[in-house]
Every structure is written in structure tokens, then in C-alpha cells.
Amino acid sequence: MTLKELKALSSDIEQAIADGEKARRADALKAADEAAKSFGFSLSELTKGSRSKAPATKSALPPKYRHPENPEVTWTGRGRRPGWISDGLASGRKLQDFAV
Template structure:
């Protein structure tokens, strides 16, 4: 069946698959986040409290103290630890996702 499809049809199919994969990953990430929030509540905390405690221990950037770090605006769906504020040069994972048919809205935090 795929052999009979035109290049445009194959590209359209790939875009649909990429969207379906991104949607699945988003749902799974939301389920994991909900589980984490529930675990934090079970221990008497809010997840945001625990995460802010963790992030406050990070070292300053190499450029020195250039003010507060920008909040992450985009998250790598493959590795949620990789974020981008939308400032400066795009990370490779952002460019890769855009080339795969995703949009910046798909990567929004």
C-alpha cells in the first residue's frame, strides 16, 4: 500500500503520524505529571514546591549573574529535563522536532 502512495501522500501520512505520536506522548506525560502531583499531595506537598526546592540548588550560568533565569517555555517531549526559554539559539532538539513536523505549540511547556 505504501509503495502506491505519492510523495505528497507519504509526507501527509508522516505529519499525521508525528501528530499522533506527539498527542500520545503529551497524554502519557500528563498522566505521569498527575501521578507525581498526587504523590506530592500524599506527602503533604505541592509538586511546584518540591520542584522549586530542587531548582534552587542549581549553579549559576557560565556567563555569571545575568539576572533571573527565564522560565522554560518549551519542553523536549523525548526528555522533559531538556527545556528552552525561547530566548537565544534554538537547541538541537527543538530544530529536530520542527523538522519532524511538530510546531512550537506542540513543544510548549
């Protein structure tokens, strides 16, 4: 077989595998639905809320310090100290001078 024929065959095999997996999944869902109905439930009733919830995202902390010239730039006081805070402290200002 030529390389072109092998690649075409490989593509056909990948598609056949994907189709087979879809068919298996559909059969599994059908069997699960029938089993749920035999107990008087729908599959959606049984699976509702069974998925684990995504971890809650941390809410953003309110800013504690604000840039003196650009009030849009803030810092919460956590993490690495921004350059504008370090520069201000080096020039003799106090951290409280930047407080919101």
C-alpha cells in the first residue's frame, strides 16, 4: 500500500472507532433509561445533582492601597509588593499614605 492509501485507511479506522464509541454510548444510555423507568424514575431525575460541583472560586479581595496618580491601579496588600508601593516607600512615604 502507498502512504496515501495508508493514511486514508487510518482515517477510516479512526472514524469507525468514533462511530462505534457513539453507538456504545447510545446503547448504554438507552439501557440506563430503561432501568430507571423500571423503577418509576426518569434518568434525568436520578442523575440530577449527582455531578460533583466545581470548586467555588475565591472572591476578589477589596483593595487596600491605591496608586496616588492613577486610582485605577490598586493592591490588596497580599502577594508581591507592586513597584509603585516600593518606589513610594523608598522615597520616604508611608504605607498608610497609599491606603484606600
